[in-house]
Amino acid sequence: xxxxxxxxxxxxxxxxxxxxxxxxxxxxxxxxxxxxxxxxxxxxxxxxxxxxxxxxxxxxxxxxxxxxxxxxxxxxxxxxxxxxxxxxxxxxxxxxxxxxxxxxxxxxxxxxxxxxxxxxxxxxxxxxxxxxxxxxxxxxxxxxxxxxxxxxxxxxxxxxxxxxxxxxxxxxxxxxxxxxxxxxxxxxxxxxxxxxxxxxxxxxxxxxxxxxxxx
Amino acid sequence: xxxxxxxxxxxxxxxxxxxxxxxxxxxxxxxxxxxxxxxxxxxxxxxxxxxxxxxxxxxxxxxxxxxxxxxxxxxxxxxxxxxxxxxxxxxxxxxxxxxxxxxxxxxxxxxxxxxxxxxxxxxxxxxxxxxxxxxxxxxxxxxxxxxxxxxxxxxxxxxxxxxxxxxxxxxxxxxxxxxxxxxxxxxxxxxxxxxxxxxxxxxxxxxxxxxxxxxxxxxxxxxxxxxxxxxxxxxxxxxxxxxxxxxxxxxxxxxxxxxxxxxxxxxxxxxxxxxxxxxxxxxxxxxxxxxxxxxxxxxxxxxxxxxxxxxxxxxxxxxxxxxxxxxxxxxxxxxxxxxxxxxxxxxxxxxxxxxxxxxxxxxxxxxxxxxxxxxxxxxxxxxxxxxxxxxxxxxxxxxxxxxxxxxxxxxxxxxxxxxxxxxxxxxxxxxxxxxxxxxxxxxxxxxxxxxxxxxx
Numbered sequence: 067x068x069x070x071x072x073x074x075x076x077x078x079x080x081x082x083x084x085x086x087x088x089x090x091x092x093x094x095x096x097x098x099x100x101x102x103x104x105x106x107x108x109x110x111x112x113x114x115x116x117x118x119x120x121x122x123x124x125x126x127x128x129x130x131x132x133x134x135x136x137x138x139x140x141x142x143x144x145x146x147x148x149x150x151x152x153x154x155x156x157x158x159x160x161x162x163x164x165x166x167x168x169x170x171x172x173x174x175x176x177x178x179x180x181x182x183x184x185x186x187x188x189x190x191x192x193x194x195x196x197x198x199x200x201x202x203x204x205x206x207x208x209x210x211x212x213x214x215x216x217x218x219x220x221x222x223x224x225x226x227x228x229x230x231x232x233x234x235x236x237x238x239x240x241x242x243x244x245x246x247x248x249x250x251x252x253x254x255x256x257x258x259x260x261x262x263x264x265x266x267x268x269x270x271x272x273x274x275x276x277x278x279x280x281x
Numbered sequence: 282x283x284x285x286x287x288x289x290x291x292x293x294x295x296x297x298x299x300x301x302x303x304x305x306x307x308x309x310x311x312x313x314x315x316x317x318x319x320x321x322x323x324x325x326x327x328x329x330x331x332x333x334x335x336x337x338x339x340x341x342x343x344x345x346x347x348x349x350x351x352x353x354x355x356x357x358x359x360x361x362x363x364x365x366x367x368x369x370x371x372x373x374x375x376x377x378x379x380x381x382x383x384x385x386x387x388x389x390x391x392x393x394x395x396x397x398x399x400x401x402x403x404x405x406x407x408x409x410x411x412x413x414x415x416x417x418x419x420x421x422x423x424x425x426x427x428x429x430x431x432x433x434x435x436x437x438x439x440x441x442x443x444x445x446x447x448x449x450x451x452x453x454x455x456x457x458x459x460x461x462x463x464x465x466x467x468x469x470x471x472x473x474x475x476x477x478x479x480x481x482x483x484x485x486x487x488x489x490x491x492x493x494x495x496x497x498x499x500x501x502x503x504x505x506x507x508x509x510x511x512x513x514x515x516x517x518x519x520x521x522x523x524x525x526x527x528x529x530x531x532x533x534x535x536x537x538x539x540x541x542x543x544x545x546x547x548x549x550x551x552x553x554x555x556x557x558x559x560x561x562x563x564x565x566x567x568x569x570x571x572x573x574x575x576x577x578x579x580x581x582x583x584x585x586x587x588x589x590x591x592x593x594x595x596x597x598x599x600x601x602x603x604x605x606x607x608x609x610x611x612x613x614x615x616x617x618x619x620x621x622x623x624x625x626x627x628x629x630x631x632x633x634x635x636x637x638x639x640x641x642x643x644x645x646x647x648x649x650x651x652x653x654x655x656x657x658x659x660x661x662x663x664x665x666x667x668x669x670x671x672x673x674x675x676x677x678x679x680x681x682x683x684x685x686x687x688x689x690x691x692x693x694x695x696x697x698x699x700x701x702x703x704x705x706x707x708x709x710x711x712x713x714x715x716x717x718x719x720x721x722x723x724x725x726x727x728x729x730x731x732x733x734x735x736x737x
Contacts, residue, residue, distance in 0.1 A: 071365075071366040071372060072366040074366075075368060075575045078575065078579035078580070079350070079521075079582060080347055083344065086584050086585060175477070202564070202565070209510060212503055212507065230532055230535060230547070234529055237553075243495065245559060246555070246564075247552075248551070249547065250549065250550060251549050253549070254501070255501050256502050257435070257543075258417070258422065259442050260306075260441065260461065261313055261438070264461050264465040267465050268506075269506065269507075
C-alpha cells in the first residue's frame with residue numbers, strides 16, 4: 067500500500083513539474099550573491115554574555131566552576147539535583163561539598179519530574195544569539211536540561227563560536243551528525259495569553275550559563 | 282463554536298467587523314508582531330540577501346522535489362526513521378491512527394502543527410478511542426474551548442485573559458485568577474501529568490534536511506522537546522514541501538523564520554532530530570515515524586506562479602501585515618490557513634469552487650509580498666487564482682454601467698463632463714452602496730489634476 071502512495075506522489079510531482087516547464091523560462095529565478103557581513107568587535111565571551119542576558123537568562127564568567135555552582139545551588143536552596151552523564155559535571159558538583167538530598171544521573175522519564183535543578187554542559191555556544199548547543203552523542207542532556215524548573219549549563223569559553231552558521235559548520239564537521247542536537251536560547255517562554263510574556267511554561271523557568279574560562 | 286466556512290467569507294467578515302473585542306485584540310497583536318518583525322529585520326545588515334537566498338534554495342528544491350524527497354527519505358531511513366507516504370489527509374490520519382493503536386496508545390500528546398490541523402488529525406485519533414492533548418499553551422486553550430486557531434503562530438490571540446481564566450476555572454478546577462503567570466503555571470502542571478502518561482508524541486516539522494535526513498523543529502515553550510523526548514513513539518507529520526537540500530541551509534531559514542514570526546533572533550529551542558537513538562542507553566523514543574503528506578501540494582508544482590505557495594515557511598508575517606486580516610482575524614477565512622497566504626493556499630488545497638471568495642479577500646496592496654521572508658508574490662498568486670474562477674455573468678445594470686464607463690473613459694470631453702456631474706451628484710445621492718458599506722468613498726476633489734496643471 068505504502069509503495070503505491072510513494073509512487074503516486076512522486077509521479078504526481080514529476081508530471082506537474084513537467085507541465086510547468088513551458089512557463090518556467092518566462093519566470094526568472096532569484097539568484098543569490100553573497101555579501102560579507104561584519105560583526106561586532108567586542109570579545110566573543112562578552113558578546114555571548116550580553117545576548118544570554120537579553121533573553122532573561124543569567125551568565126557567569128569564571129575560572130572556578132565549582133565555586134559558581136556552589137553559589138547558585140546554595141542561593142536556590144536546591145536539594146534534589148539531576149545531572150547529565152558528562153563526567154566533569156559530577157566532579158564539579160562533588161567538589162562543592164554541598165549537602166544533596168537526592169542526586170540523579172540521567173534520571174529516566176518517570177523519575178525526572180522530581181528534581182529542583184538539572185545540570186549539563188554544552189558542547190558549543192553561539193555568541194550572536196546567546197545560544198547553547200547540546201549534542202546527544204556527547205552527553206545525555208535531553209530531559210535533564212528540560213524538565214527541572216532550573217537548568218544550569220557549563221560551557222567552555224573556547225567553544226563559543228561567533229555565528230549560527232559557525233556553530234552549524236562545527237556540528238557537521240564532527241563525524242556523523244548526532245541523533246539529537248538541541249539549541250537553547252534562554253528559559254522556556256510563551257506569549258500565548260494576551261501577548262503577555264510568561265517565563266517557564268513547559269521547560270525551565272530559570273537558566274544559568276557558566277562560561278568556564280579556565281579551559 | 283466558530284467553525285466557519287470559506288463559502289460564507291463575506292458574512293464571516295461582516296460579523297468579525299462588528300466584534301469590537303476581536304478588533305482590539307487583532308490590532309494589538311498585528312501591530313506588536315509587525316513592529317518586532319521590522320526591528321528584527323533591520324538588525325541584520327543583509328536581510329534582503331537572506332530573503333533572496335532563502336527563495337533561491339526553495340526554488341531549487343521545488344524544481345527537483347522528487348529527487349530531494351528521495352534523498353531525504355534515504356538518509357532518514359538509514360538512521361532508523363520509518364517513512365510513510367500519504368496522498369491525502371485521510372491516508373495520513375489512517376497511517377497515524379494505525380501506528381498509535383499498534384502501540385496500544387491511550388494518551389497522545391501533540392505539539393502545535395498546522396499540518397495536523399489541515400488533516401483534522403485530532404478528530405481521527407479521538408474516533409479511534411484516544412485522548413489527544415494539545416500541549417502548546419495557545420493550542421491547549423483553544424482545544425479546551427473547542428475552537429480553532431485564529432493565527433498561525435499565536436492560535437489564541439482572539440481570547441482575553443478573562444475568558445481563559447473562566448475556562449481554566451471551569452475545566453481544570455483552577456482557583457480563579459487572571460494573573461498570566463498563574464494561568465501559565467496551571468497549564469504547566471496539568472500538562473506535565475499528561476506528558477508523563479503519554480504513549481505517543483506527535484509533532485510537525487519545520488525543515489527536513491535531505492543531506493542528513495534530519496528534521497528541524499522550532500519553538501519557545503519546550504512542549505515540542507517534551508513531546509519528542511518523553512513518549513516511546515514519535516510521529517512527525519511533514520508536508521512534502523518542507524525539504525531543504527543541505528544541513529548548512531538551516532542557517533538562512535533559522536535567521537528568517539523567528540525574526541519574521543515573533544521578531545526573535547532565535548526561538549528558545551531548536552531540535553535537530555536525525556533518526557532514532559543509536560545506543561540502548563540513549564534517551565528518546567524507540568521509534569520515529571515521518572509521515573510525508575501531499576494532499577494537493579504536488580498539483581501546485583504545475584505552474585511557476587502557483588509553485589511559489591510551496592515556498593512558505595509558515596511564519597505568519599503576511600497575516601500581521603495584511604489590512605484585511607488586521608480587521609477580521611483568522612476565523613473569518615473559514616480555513617486552517619488564514620490571511621494572505623491562506624487565501625492562496627486554501628483554494629489550491631481544497632478546490633476553488635468552495636473557496637472562490639478567498640482570492641478576493643485582499644486589496645492587492647502588496648504588504649504581504651513586502652514582508653514575506655521567502656519573497657512569495659502573493660498578489661500575483663491572488664490574481665492568478667481569480668483568473669481560474671469561472672466568470673460570473675454580471676446583472677444587466679452592471680453590464681450597462683461598465684459599457685457606459687468604457688465610453689466615458691475613451692472620450693476626454695465625456696470624461697470632463699462626468700467629473701463635473703459627479704461633483705454635483707455626490708452632494709445629493711449616496712453612491713454605490715455595495716462599495717461604501719465596507720469602506721469610505723473619497724469625495725471627488727473640487728478641482729481636477731488637469732485643471733491644476735493648466736492653471737498653474
